[in-house]
Amino acid sequence: MRKTLLALCFVLPAGMVAAQSPEDAVKARQGYFDLLGAQMAVLAPMAQGKMDFDAAKAKVAADNLAALAKVDVSPLFVPGTSTDDLGDATRALPAIWEKGDDFMAKATAMHEAAAAMPEAAGSLETLQVAVGQLGGSCKGCHDNFRAK
Amino acid sequence: MRDTTSPKTRVIKVWDPVVRSFHWLLVLAFAGAWGLGEWGPNQMTWHFYFGYVIAGLVGVRLIWGFVGTRNARFTSFLFGPGKVVAYLRHLPSRDPSHWIGHNPMGGWSVFLMLALLIAQVATGMMSDPKDYINVGPLAQYVPSDISDLSVKLHHILSTLLLIVVGMHIAAILFYRRWKGENLVTPMITGKKVIEED
Numbered sequence: 001m002r003k004t005l006l007a008l009c010f011v012l013p014a015g016m017v018a019a020q021s022p023e024d025a026v027k028a029r030q031g032y033f034d035l036l037g038a039q040m041a042v043l044a045p046m047a048q049g050k051m052d053f054d055a056a057k058a059k060v061a062a063d064n065l066a067a068l069a070k071v072d073v074s075p076l077f078v079p080g081t082s083t084d085d086l087g088d089a090t091r092a093l094p095a096i097w098e099k100g101d102d103f104m105a106k107a108t109a110m111h112e113a114a115a116a117m118p119e120a121a122g123s124l125e126t127l128q129v130a131v132g133q134l135g136g137s138c139k140g141c142h143d144n145f146r147a148k
Numbered sequence: 149m150r151d152t153t154s155p156k157t158r159v160i161k162v163w164d165p166v167v168r169s170f171h172w173l174l175v176l177a178f179a180g181a182w183g184l185g186e187w188g189p190n191q192m193t194w195h196f197y198f199g200y201v202i203a204g205l206v207g208v209r210l211i212w213g214f215v216g217t218r219n220a221r222f223t224s225f226l227f228g229p230g231k232v233v234a235y236l237r238h239l240p241s242r243d244p245s246h247w248i249g250h251n252p253m254g255g256w257s258v259f260l261m262l263a264l265l266i267a268q269v270a271t272g273m274m275s276d277p278k279d280y281i282n283v284g285p286l287a288q289y290v291p292s293d294i295s296d297l298s299v300k301l302h303h304i305l306s307t308l309l310l311i312v313v314g315m316h317i318a319a320i321l322f323y324r325r326w327k328g329e330n331l332v333t334p335m336i337t338g339k340k341v342i343e344e345d
């Protein structure tokens with residue numbers, strides 16, 4: 001929960017300040033994805049048997065993911081902050097803005113998979129399936145919207 | 149082409165069963181790995197399995213390249229630049245080459261394809277695409293800039309391999325259509341009909 005609050009403190013103000021610099025928007029959204037990754041870094045090794053299943057730890061990370069998925073980060077995807085504009089500073093491809101509907105669909109897939117995490121975190125079997133789906137939703141978006 | 153005297157022909161065993169099985173299993177596994185990599189499900193378990201099959205096939209072929217039958221051995225199709233140039237001079241002529249084993253040009257294409265396949269498997273195993281589920285088994289043992297680079301290289305190499313395999317198939321077609329030489333049947337049956345001189 002602490003991590004969730006931290007995430008909210010970090011992401012929400014950044015999202016609300018509309019007139020921020022492009023560099024700040026990039027940093028804020030990268031921070032958001034890092035936070036998602038930090039939760040996955042707890043759950044994936046458990047799901048893959050590289051770490052013992054710990055229901056309490058799993059629950060915290062799963063709750064954090066569900067909370068993060070509720071955060072609307074679309075204000076951070078400011079026009080003019082793609083790889084075309086900022087080069088190596090970002091991996092967000094112009095396709096995000098060109099194919100906004102498809103991008104939103106991929107984001108929604110992630111939100112739904114993340115929302116299912118808290119319930120799935122109760123047992124290893126359900127966690128494995130849910131981590132697979134959530135990780136798959138990461139790839140689903142990376143394929144077309146994140147630079148290689 | 150040849151019309152007056154019908155020359156004496158002879159049937160020769162060119163490709164042993166290991167080479168033939170290797171080849172056609174590789175064709176299947178390559179199609180599977182490539183298709184699953186590009187269009188497969190987001191959970192890439194089957195892509196990984198196909199990749200491991202290719203690793204195994206190439207591993208067997210590498211050993212066979214040293215201990216196998218004559219035409220399977222690397223030394224039998226490792227030709228210097230002189231031989232390659234001499235062979236290429238004859239390439240445009242509309243006659244079968246009647247070569248036994250890999251010719252000097254084909255030999256290099258085999259080395260190239262094997263090298264690319266090894267690089268493809270190696271970069272796949274070291275890839276960390278940061279989705280926490282499709283992480284290559286070796287990614288955790290290499291620095292993170294290497295596992296990032298591996299993802300990029302794996303992508304570039306996959307395109308390169310497709311081009312090289314396309315050229316490989318185009319070359320086989322060229323022998324068939326232009327030179328009137330069937331290379332595919334020997335790769336299936338192991339036997340090649342050549343002219344006695």
Ligand code: HEM
Pocket residue numbers: 167170171174175178179209220249250251254258261262313316317320331332333335
């Ligand atoms: C259906 C498509 C294909 C056909 C018709 C075909 C045909 C052939 C033929 C006829 C040869 C023998 C060439 C010679 O006489 O020197 C050969 C060798 C070879 N081909 Fe293919 N090929 C195909 C697809 C592929 C693919 C997809 C790969 C790799 C991913 C591949 C890799 C190789 C390799 C490595 C050899 C050397 C075999 C050895 O010495 O062990 N081929 N191919």
Ligand code: HEM
Pocket residue numbers: 139142178181182183185186192195196198199200202265268269270271272273274275277282283284285299302303306309
């Ligand atoms: C010769 C064998 C292989 C072939 C032909 C192959 C081909 C491909 C192709 C075409 C892609 C899609 C590339 C893209 O659009 O970015 C891909 C992605 C991938 N492959 Fe392979 N692959 C092979 C072996 C492996 C192995 C052995 C592994 C790991 C054990 C692996 C792991 C991956 C991963 C993790 C991705 C996803 C990369 C991303 O999300 O950007 N591959 N592969």
